[in-house]
Amino acid sequence: MANAAQVPTGFGHELRACLRCRLVKTYDQFREMGCENCTFFNMDKDHERVVDCTTPNFNGIISCMDPTKSWAARWLRISKFVPGCYTLAVSEQLSDEMQNVCEDNNVPYVPPKRI
Numbered sequence: 001m002a003n004a005a006q007v008p009t010g011f012g013h014e015l016r017a018c019l020r021c022r023l024v025k026t027y028d029q030f031r032e033m034g035c036e037n038c039t040f041f042n043m044d045k046d047h048e049r050v051v052d053c054t055t056p057n058f059n060g061i062i063s064c065m066d067p068t069k070s071w072a073a074r075w076l077r078i079s080k081f082v083p084g085c086y087t088l089a090v091s092e093q094l095s096d097e098m099q100n101v102c103e104d105n106n107v108p109y110v111p112p113k114r115i
């Protein structure tokens with residue numbers, strides 16, 4: 001696992017958030033490096049996974065450079081994730097197929113709460 005996630009290189013329409021850990025990067029960054037927290041999705045090798053596992057629909061971004069010490073990170077349940085930019089909430093769930101991938105890798109997945 002990387003020490004820190006890539007910081008988004010742009011803040012335009014190409015930004016996407018990982019549906020599992022809510023890490024925010026650009027589409028190209030997910031394609032090149034995958035998700036630093038969810039390497040088992042293999043987005044860097046299977047580029048269709050970027051579309052399956054990330055969403056352009058999210059609200060708000062916080063950057064968190066020391067998740068272990070941040071109250072916001074604890075509140076967002078990202079304190080075990082690498083430092084990076086995260087969104088406060090995603091509105092979509094992982095597909096059943098991708099939830100199965102999480103299960104196969106013994107990785108917990110918490111679906112977003114219905115608001």
Ligand SMILES: [Zn+2]
Nearest residue numbers: 018021035038
């Ligand atoms: Zn992720």
